Amino acid sequence: MKKYLLLLSIPFVIFSCRKDNLVEGPNIDDLLGEFGITEAFKADRDTVNFANGENVLFTAKFNKLTDWEIHITGQNSGAKKVMSGQSREINASNGTWEGSTTDLPFFKAENCDAELIIPDITDTYTESVEVRAPKTNAGFLLSDFESGVFDPGWTKFVQTGADMDWGIKNDASGSPEKNHYLNMAGTVSWDWLIGLLDFNATAYGANTFPLSSNADNEYFNCLLYGEAGNNESVILFQFKEDENSDGTFNETNEDMYALEVRVNWEGWQLVSVKYSDLTALENGQPATPKGNGVHNPDKLGIVSVLDLADPAQGFASTRIDYLIFTQNNALQP
Amino acid sequence: MKRKSTYGLLVLLAISLGTVAQSKKKVSFVGGARSLMTNNQLLVTDSLPDTTSVKRNSGGYALIDLGVNIKPNDNTEILGMFRIKNDYGGFWGAGVNFDVRQLWLKGIIAKKVRYQIGDINLKQTPFTLYNHQADRLDDLPEVFGMQSRVVDYEKFYRRNTWRQQGANVDFALNFSKYVKEVNFNGYMLRLGASNFASIPDRLMGGATVGVQITDDLYVGYNRASVFDVKGTVADSNTFHNNVNTINAKYTKAINKNTLTVRAEAGKSLSCQTFDTLAPELTDYFINASASFEVPKIKTTFTLGYLNVGPDFRSIGAQSKAINYGNRPVLYGRYTNAQAARSLSLLDVIADDGLYNRSINPQMAQYNQGYNIVMPFGMATFNRNGIYARVAHKTENYSVRAETYLLSEIRGMGTTALRNMAQHKLNASVNLNNYLKTKNKFKMHAGLNIQTSKRTGASLGNVDFKRNIITAGLQYELFKNMEILGGLTMLSAKGTEFTEDRNDYEEVTYFNQTNYDNQQRLLGGGLKYNFTDKIYLSAYYQSIQNQLANQADYTINQFGILYNMTF
Known part of the structure; x- marks a missing residue:
């Protein structure tokens, strides 16, 4: 009898541990929760000289996983830079502008408006940055x-x-x-x-x-x-x-x-x-x-x-x- | 052209039969015949009167399945079965279909190894290859059960097997020492054919080695493997799903009672060879139970433990019989907007077009309104808990009760886990034994409750309940003539989440769903049994379906069903 029970217990021993992920799929609170901004949208500088290698860092924090876009528009040139992501936070990894352009023309030395856009959210979040010298390109x-x-x-x-x-x-x-x-x-x-x-x-x-x-x-x-x-x-x-x-x-x-x-x-x-x-x-x-x-x-x-x-x-x-x-x-x- | 070739086949068959008959080999005919005529009525309750749907519908068919079973010698048996089906209302020839319904050959090699090729009905264990029929309703009243058995016949559903095409061999070895007997069973099936472009040939192979150590103890090893055949398309990426399990059964007599311990445990691997985006899923399951049969009180008690990992994948065991992606044949669309009609109990019971004949390699959709606790039967992944059963049966009545208390192992979209329960109670009474009448008089009732609850998940909280109540009677008016009655009610209410999955079956989104569904299926009819295998029935049934987000509807159906098997 004992040996049979021992035999029956073998599978339980073999499979006795499981490497678990605690959660599968996207967080439901992120999907269904009401959007809120916990740290205001801001740029780390008012002026920037891209030709000298300077960058502009945009930051913000949200209460949930959020789809966002930052639209930067040159007031004179009409140049546009778009940065986008899906995250709880805008930081150096996803919110750094090195002077590049998404929609031509190139940015010039000009004032630029940066707007944070959250889908289905009507509130507007804006910042201004003066470009003193546009980005230069190696080549x-x-x-x-x-x-x-x-x-x-x-x-x-x-x-x-x-x-x-x-x-x-x-x-x-x-x-x-x-x-x-x-x-x-x-x-x-x-x-x-x-x-x-x-x-x-x-x-x-x-x-x-x-x-x-x-x-x-x-x-x-x-x-x-x-x-x-x-x-x-x-x-x-x-x-x-x-x-x-x-x-x-x-x-x-x-x-x-x-x-x-x-x-x-x-x-x-x-x-x-x-x-x-x-x-x-x-x-x-x-x-x-x-x-x-x-x-x-x-x-x-x-x-x-x-x-x-x-x-x-x-x-x-x-x-x-x-x-x-x-x-x-x-x-x- | 098709008819010509069919006539050719029939002539060839006749010649073959003649030849076989002349050589005095054994030939027998098997098959069945069925005729169904229905007259249907649709009633829609909508904010706008439904003026676009056709409300009346009548139709039906007659069919005969003619199978020829040939035994050319003692070791070989061949079955070929044709189906001739004629839809009522179809002009001669236009509504007639000729099909080969089944074709298989089986025999014994050297009086030791049995084999079968062609169409095969197969099952292994509930976690390797098994047709769980998880959403089929238990103990349906006979007025609905007749239609449910037509689905079983059409799809070859027999004792939880899947009908596949391939080859199967089995043999046994007897020993005088150490073990009594070793049984071997192996099979190879073709699940899907290549389109020579993007879909490779997909096969399934498996084996069971069962060792009967003593009369009391059995230990088996089971393997089921689904794999793509490399080279059948240009893409060298191939899919694999391997399941290996060990199962055991131990029986011990204790006084006049019997203790039976069953256990199965195993591991699965599901992966693709070269697709780096495809996840490699590996997980295990354990299912163990102990049953105690007490003949004195005609009762069996069972207590079990079930743990199926969230990444446990077994295509052979997790294929669903019903395909909720299919549309019902009857009134597929309704309302002025011609919305797709939600499935009702009537469809789930009687519409064979909703059911799969064979294993589906993709993860099947499931319908929480019908089964949320174990949509893939015992092989439902991400479940952990205990279960208990009590079965009591006498000549006059029988009672079965069953409870599953389960919880998730991995949270879905939240760290909080769902707790789920299923409670079943079925009872039947042979009233004629109490009333001392010769005429059969049987009543039965059933209750099936499923609940799902998740708390502490803020927006992800869940509170859902689904009840199915059945009641039926069967009274023999006079010899072989029965009057039938039945009622089945379903209610599904509460909040739940359904998941969207991508091509890799990863969860990408959760949809919050608020259920408020009430269904009532009422039926009655007469049935005349010519023999055990031949009957004629006239019935009337009505389904009322009240839905939360769609227009309510009622379908009334009058049907005449003649069925025979031979």
Whole structure:
């Protein structure tokens, strides 16, 4: 009898302990409880110099797990930064603003309004921060056109079409970054090309741009503006490599990669591409590179920007600004 | 085309039968036939008069299941069963369906190993492979029980088995020393077929090794494993659910009484191989009980302990027979807004379209209004507590009482735990024994109470109660002619929470639900028993369903049911 009882008790011994979680699923009080703010929404500073590496820390505490958003809006630029989360607390881990932008344009030196938004809560929680200097971005800047003139080392060609307005504009309210941008507008009824601009590396003091050899680490970025109601602009970026390091690009035996962007949106938008994702194009179709077939950003000698539009569709207009190469990641504006 | 191929099959079957008959092998016919005609009426109580739903409905069907049981030799048996079904009102041919209802082959290899392939009815233990029928109502009055048995027949529900397709083998070894006998049973089933894109082949394999150590002591090992077959889709991620258990039974005579101790304990693992987001769930269960049978007072007492971990997962034991996601065949939508009609007792008892024929690999929905305490039967996870049963039976009457006192092991959305209870009381009386009449006169009544309570959880407090009361009578007017009556009432009232789960079955949200549901199912009818297996019945039943957040409704049904099995 004893041995049988011993046998029967074996399973109880084997399974005698359980590693328990105390609770499964979301906290019911968080789901059903009435929202309350236990520590007021505030910013840790009134002024900030992002260019010096300063940040703004927003903080608040809630009585329950809460979905929240902070909307920061530039009073002059209209730039907008949105931070969001689901937490009981806004702190350094989720409420730090380092000057970046969610909706273009970039923030400028300006006063900004920060608003904490809680869904289904009508109360408003606001703070103000003065940006003394906007954030700067690491990378190699091809141009932000802030000099107001074309660099003599660049190569420019513009058709003599109708209503041509192809040049650098000084327009603080319309520029996504600082005050200037390149306006590209006009009607060319006989050709897709309206104008082009070559950024030659020689204009920057070398035969190639100062990029690394790792095409997976290099990103090309720029800001493009689309206008409603006009003929759709097509911006063709060409990346011409000087593979034999002779100081010139030979299109018959050296690689030229390209990126074609159809500007079919309204307003400013960031365009970013990893260098290794660029492809060779021929008449808009993927083609075999003419050179070694290897992406060599360190041998990039010319970046061409071609402003194109269907000649049968009339006036086309777009803008470009802030052409920059960044490393490791696409531009975080 | 379908009919042509069916005719072809029938011709082939006839030729085969002829051949078999000529060779004097044993051939027998099995099957059944049924005819059901109903006339239904829907009444809706809504703030806006329901002018869009069709209120009257009549229909029915006639079917015959014709099975041919062939024994080509002493060691082999084959069964093929066809079904011909004709919906009333369907034009000849248009409403007729031909189906293969079941097909299996079984036999004995070398007079030692039994095998069966094709359709198989299987069960192991309540925690490995078992059809708990957790929401089926106990001891239904015969006027409703007839319809409930039609569901059982349609879905092959027999003694808690699941009908599956696959193969099964079993054999036994006898020993002269140490142990008396070792039984082995193994099976392999196909739960789901690959679509060659995203759904892999899913199989279930299992085994039971039972050792009869002495006449009094049995110890068994059980394994049930559900797994995806790698390579049947491009995605190499596969799902596994393994359950291993040990069960034992010990019987001891004490004077003229008998003590029986049963226990089962085991562990489960549920995981996916490469999906890093999928949780790996592992947990255990223990179920142990002791029964004491006292013949002198014709009573058996049982006391048990149950502990099923919150992460215990067993697809074979936690599949539900009823699928609450299905819509009822009768009046699926009602009211001016054509809202989906909530299921009623009538649907749960009689609508076979709500029930699963085989195991469902996904966690089934459950309906708190019908069963909140143990929606997956004894295998319901996250339960811990004790239970007790008393059964007393004489020639004149029988009484059974059962109580489960359980609590959660892990809080759902709060650290406070729900306390749950289920109390059942069923009694039946053979009144003809007291009245000294020859005509059968049987009455029975049942009560099933479930409660769920959680306190100290602030907004998560719970207070819910569900009662089911049944009463029925069966009186033999004259030989083989019975008059039937029945009443079943359900009330569900209080506050509870239902959980939303994601694809990984993790709880993502809790919905607070306030129940206030009253149902009353009343029925009466006549039944003529031609034999034990053949009867004709005419019945009338009415379900009233009062709901908290939906329009109340009443469905009245008159039906004629003819049923036979052979």
